[in-house]
Amino acid sequence: MNRLLRKSLLATALLVATATVHAQWTGPKAKSTELKEIKYGPLSPANRDDEAMVAFRNYGLGQFIHWGLYAIPGNEWEGVSARGGAAASEWIRAWRGPDTPKDWVKTYDNLYKQFNPKDFDAKRWAKQAKEMGAKYLIFTTKHHDGFAMWPTQYSDYNISKSPYKKDIVKEVVDAYTAEGIDVYLYFSVMEWNNPDYMGKEPKTAAEKKKFDRFLNYTRNQLLELMTHYPQMKGFWFDGTWDQSWIKSYDFTYKLEQELREKHPGLIIGSRFRNDEYGKRHFDSNGQMLGDYEQGWERKLPGDITWLEGRDWDCVMTIPPNGWGYMKDWSGIYTKTTDDLLDMLVYSASLSGNFVLNFGPDGQGNMHPEEDRLAKEIGDWMKVNGEAIYGARHAGMTNSKLGYFTKKEDNLYLTIFNRPINNIVRISVPKTATEVPVTATLLANGQVLEVKHADLGIDLDKNTYYDVVVPHTFQTDRAFVIKMKVDSPKGKAEKLMDAKM
Template identity: 55%
Template sequence: VKKEPIPLQHGAHRTGKRMDADMAKWRGYGLGQFIHWGLYSILEGKYKGKYYNGAAEWIRSWKEVPNAEYDVLNKQFNPATFNATAWAKMAKQMGVKYLTFTTKHHDGFCLWPSKYTDYTIESSPYKKDIVKEVVDAYTKEGIDVYLYFSIMDWHHPDWRYDLKTKEDSIAFDRFKLFTKNQLTELLQRYPQTKGLWFDGTWDNSWKKSGAFTDSLEQYLKSLVPGLIIGSRLRADEKGNRHVDANGVLMGDYEQGWERKIPKTYADVHGNDWDCVMTIPENGWGYAEKWMGHWKTTNELIEMTAQCVSLGGNFVVNFGPKADGSFRKEEIANAKEIGEWMKINSDAIYNCEYAGWEKQDWGYYTKKRGEDKVYMIVFNVPLSGSLKIKPSANYVVEKATLLEGKQQLSTEKLDYGASFIQLPKGKTFVKPFVIVLDIKPVK
């Protein structure tokens, strides 16, 4: 029995994907960069010689750190070696198509000179507008910029976790206006902004503000036509987040894939999505010591392939040091990803879910609007034969190695499957791509 939809005033206003040109561009990005930078970068995940076990950008919430001491770190923020152009060039070389940059994280410190609070970059020895430097430099390199903005603000006296009293509601009403003002300010100051990446929206105060979140989203979109906002901003009037009470996504793409990747296409429910990922296990801001496993470049490339093969984008996080330089591990990852992308990005940009049965050697992607499927190979079988099974509506005309354009022989098997034969004696030391020219079956 199909359930009757619950009538909602502040639920999703659209079913299915956004089909305009701005969203089509977003969908084609494939690979993105996230940057977490702020006052937490000064503490480097430690305080008085003790290491914090949580994510470095959350260190203010650690019982060891007195808020009063954290909150004056703005007086020390002075990134001597910060060079936005160098950041953007590194990102360009890495092959990312978009950046998400922390304008304000949970600690409330603004990297732009907001006129709605004193707790901004203007109060630091650095003084200059970092958001502007970043937006301009990345835009110049042809990389689209999205602004990360935390709703939760530990520094603002009117922030509330919940609305339990009349006073809470009055304070939070002021906070909502403050939030709207800051967002308006960001979009007016940085008109190149392609979208907003919201965070810190999980508390009851926000969940009880469904009508406001709805009007805020519509208002922000009226300021910048085509603006892209994921599913982490809104709540419906019943307090549901990401998807409304009827299970429909609120927002332009699913923002719930954080440090995890869907297993199958069915898991993404027909929505656009991106996965944001840390290189260490967890922690987005700079930490002196990276705890746990650090992802290798091949792992990051594999995650990129996996995401694109399931119709999503993959976003790698970087946490620069307080002085504005990147740690050597991140520089190496960026460089090596870029070297791989230089050869293989055809299989990443403007690609989509191919709809072919997944095989053990790796991931398929399909070029949007073209009869081209890519095999991104991570596991080479000892036999040297890669099995493929095209969907029933396609046949493969030709298989070629993307690098060097060598044509590969194929062998037909039962049940519509084939083998693609790798060149005898050739050893592969990096993930590689095979291009399949395909033809629709009449």
């Protein structure tokens, strides 16, 4: 990642994560100084090594799709956009304030009567995702508005009551599975449309009875999704921060047990539940509550030490905070192909996955810019995906030229900052048992010269290997050098040091 972009991303991460609840993503996680007795801790072992989790670790690139009734307003209503006072696209039902249209909630809750995406073709989406190089999909089955994109039997507020009528979740799951892309189901616990939902902790007998109905309803919908779409690989949970859910830790603990028993290999991120002390994502002793760290939403770790060996993925928007469809992208910075490739490779260099969000419109079409970015990322991945899929943190000294990844005895360096002299200098500890011995360009298979460069800098613990990139090789994107590593052929010469 170039230094300016890296600095900008880290600054953004710090600003976004100032709230105490998100403090664990502003830097290395604080260690617990005192161990607590915890009954509602992790149900899943750390660093699972089963087939499903190994597949998750190897994905590299994923796609997120936010789609629902909020695609109809498209981030604005009656000329007022989120930049002018409305709530963000997928949150627009929560719009409050002087600019809110009259009877807005009623208007929004009746948008399902207009939802008839005549251009929607799940097979077209799945083909595009495969061409982009995505290995998994996270799809919104139900967002905070409560509208179910499948014909759930537990609520009338679902796709079967719309003019479209057909089961969108089934169409998506079937199409992506047919393309060899694993499907994860996004599910919001928070549900604005449901009269039994409440944000505060239920205190009275009536409130407890009411919220118990909601909890049972939530359980039924989750079991229904697993039954209807057995191909699904996991859940991506959202809307779990309200006190009503946090205080339901006994229920959520048992529910996670049940979900895992009914779907062996199920993958659940860290934001599903909390312990009895209210700690989310990580329990009060710092143990992760889930199979992977789910907090990297529009933010990235500063370095590998922040992760402490945990599995993780980063979910990222193209506009600054645009998850659902936004009609108007003008006047705001939208991430470029180069920005996104930088974040993708950086994530892979820290043994994580990168998931790019798409927000289709009310007719089922991606934004034209999303189509373009998907094509350009796909073109790059077809050539360079070897450095991403199944790749891990390489344990190399950081390079100002780009990012290292490693797979077996292959070392990859993705160059974002090409040196003016075309000499790619790689720093290796003098004690290293593996060093680069051969190098090729992934772009064309050309063999590159590798030279040992012992600079002889006093007190330098490193030695250097230079890979020479031909000046005739030209590209307008980042490119990958693939190297084989082996034991060094000789030791650096020991010369007499000057007396000081």
